Every structure is written in structure tokens, then in C-alpha cells.
Amino acid sequence: MKIDITIVAGRRPELLRATLESFADRAFSHHHVQDVFVNIDPIFGNEADSLACVNLVKDYFPSPVVFTPPDAGFGAAVKRLWSSTTSDFVMHLEDDWLALDDIDSRIEACFQAQGVKQVSFHTANQNWDTRKRGHHHRRRRYARFLGVKLPLPGTFPKFTTSPSIIEGDFARMSAGLMNPAFDPEKQFYSGVNLALERAVAGFNNYIFSPDLKPLILDTGRTWRQERGISKNIQNATSVWETTTSEKNSGR
Numbered sequence: 001m002k003i004d005i006t007i008v009a010g011r012r013p014e015l016l017r018a019t020l021e022s023f024a025d026r027a028f029s030h031h032h033v034q035d036v037f038v039n040i041d042p043i044f045g046n047e048a049d050s051l052a053c054v055n056l057v058k059d060y061f062p063s064p065v066v067f068t069p070p071d072a073g074f075g076a077a078v079k080r081l082w083s084s085t086t087s088d089f090v091m092h093l094e095d096d097w098l099a100l101d102d103i104d105s106r107i108e109a110c111f112q113a114q115g116v117k118q119v120s121f122h123t124a125n126q127n128w129d130t131r132k133r134g135h136h137h138r139r140r141r142y143a144r145f146l147g148v149k150l151p152l153p154g155t156f157p158k159f160t161t162s163p164s165i166i167e168g169d170f171a172r173m174s175a176g177l178m179n180p181a182f183d184p185e186k187q188f189y190s191g192v193n194l195a196l197e198r199a200v201a202g203f204n205n206y207i208f209s210p211d212l213k214p215l216i217l218d219t220g221r222t223w224r225q226e227r228g229i230s231k232n233i234q235n236a237t238s239v240w241e242t243t244t245s246e247k248n249s250g251r
Contacts, residue, residue: 229242
């Protein structure tokens with residue numbers, strides 16, 4: 001599979017190093033990598049950490065395009081990266097994940113399923129039993145009546161910015177409709193970007209789990225817990241809060 005690679009990162013070289021090492025062995029080596037686009041936001045760390053991240057990326061890829069914007073913005077980062085791609089498929093990553101198993105040519109068959117535009121990698125933190133719920137990541141909408149939560153008819157697709165492979169045209173179409181002010185993942189289904197929701201409603205995200213077990217592990221949660229940092233969603237925007245109540249919004 002010919003792919004472009006996009007990576008959203010903060011100034012956390014120790015996490016990025018582990019991610020690149022892991023995916024280089026278990027994922028990149030199984031595909032034909034065309035172009036690589038990396039966004040390093042000025043969040044966490046310092047300028048030296050940012051430079052270390054740039055150098056790490058260049059150690060793994062001969063000619064990456066690296067963006068180092070002056071302001072942090074998760075939505076802006078994803079929009080910038082996906083819009084830059086040209087390949088038929090895009091492998092999207094963040095800087096705090098480890099690959100637990102091979103992400104190889106088996107993934108190509110997943111795109112043959114009905115309406116599949118994204119194939120996301122089953123995560124160890126994901127509460128999803130593929131044996132019971134299948135591989136299409138869809139959810140129900142609910143309404144409350146007299147304090148009771150009631151399911152509404154039908155389901156909607158759950159697209160993600162966690163590690164996945166996305167059909168290139170779909171990624172670029174989504175990026176074109178994204179509002180950089182909001183969390184990119186929330187824009188697919190939470191009511192803050194109806195144009196994007198309508199555009200993706202007829203498609204599916206397929207959870208890649210060939211052995212019915214997780215393929216990737218989130219390392220960012222432990223990293224944040226060790227530093228007293230929590231991630232909260234406020235008005236469909238990611239906000240990082242420390243134990244001292246300092247806030248850094250945008251990712």
C-alpha cells in the first residue's frame with residue numbers, strides 16, 4: 001500500500017522516539033511510504049524539546065515536511081496535515097502510541113467492506129469487543145425524557161484521529177470542512193460541524209483487529225498522569241489542565 005504519513009506531536013521527544021521506533025518496525029516497513037508530514041505544536045516542553053522532535057523525525061524519514069506553528073491547535077494541526085497529503089491512503093498517527101503487532105498488507109482488504117473510508121487500529125484502551133459488536137465503529141444517539149436516557153433510531157459512524165489509515169480523498173475532504181477551532185474528532189459527530197457530519201454520514205470506520213485483540217497502546221495517559229495533567233473537552237475543544245489549574249487549550 002502506498003501511503004503518506006501524518007503525525008500530530010507536542011514537544012515530547014521521549015514519547016515521539018518510542019512511537020517512531022515502534023511503528024517503523026511494525027507498520028512503516030510493511031508499506032510504501034511516499035511523503036511524511038509532521039506537526040509539532042508548542043505545547044509541553046520547550047524549544048530544545050521541539051528541535052529534538054524535528055531531529056528525531058529526520059532520523060526516520062529522508063525528507064519530511066515538518067510544521068512548527070507559533071500557536072498550538074489540535075484542530076488546526078489535523079486540518080493542516082491532512083490537507084497537505086496527496087497519496088491514495090494516509091496513515092495518521094499521534095506522538096503517544098505504541099504498535100503492539102504488525103500493521104501490514106492485511107489492512108488493504110478492510111477497505112473492501114461497505115463504505116469504509118477509515119481503518120482504525122484496535123486500541124488497548126478502547127472498550128470495543130469485536131466478537132460482539134463487529135468491526136464497524138458506530139454509535140447510537142440518545143435523548144433524555146423525564147430523566148430517562150432513550151435510544152434514537154439508527155446509528156452514526158465514529159471516525160477518529162487516533163492511529164489509523166484513511167482513504168486519501170476522504171481525509172482531504174474532511175480537512176477541507178474542518179473548523180480549526182474545534183477538536184477534529186468531535187467535529188465528526190458532536191453537532192459542532194454539521195457540514196462535516198453530513199458529508200461522512202454514509203461511510204464507515206473499520207476497526208482493524210485481525211486477531212481480535214488490541215494492536216496499539218496509548219502511552220500519553222500515563223505520561224499525563226505522572227505530571228498531573230488532565231485532558232478535558234470544553235465546548236468541543238481539547239483543554240489541558242494541570243493540578244495547579246493552569247490551562248492550555250488547543251490540543
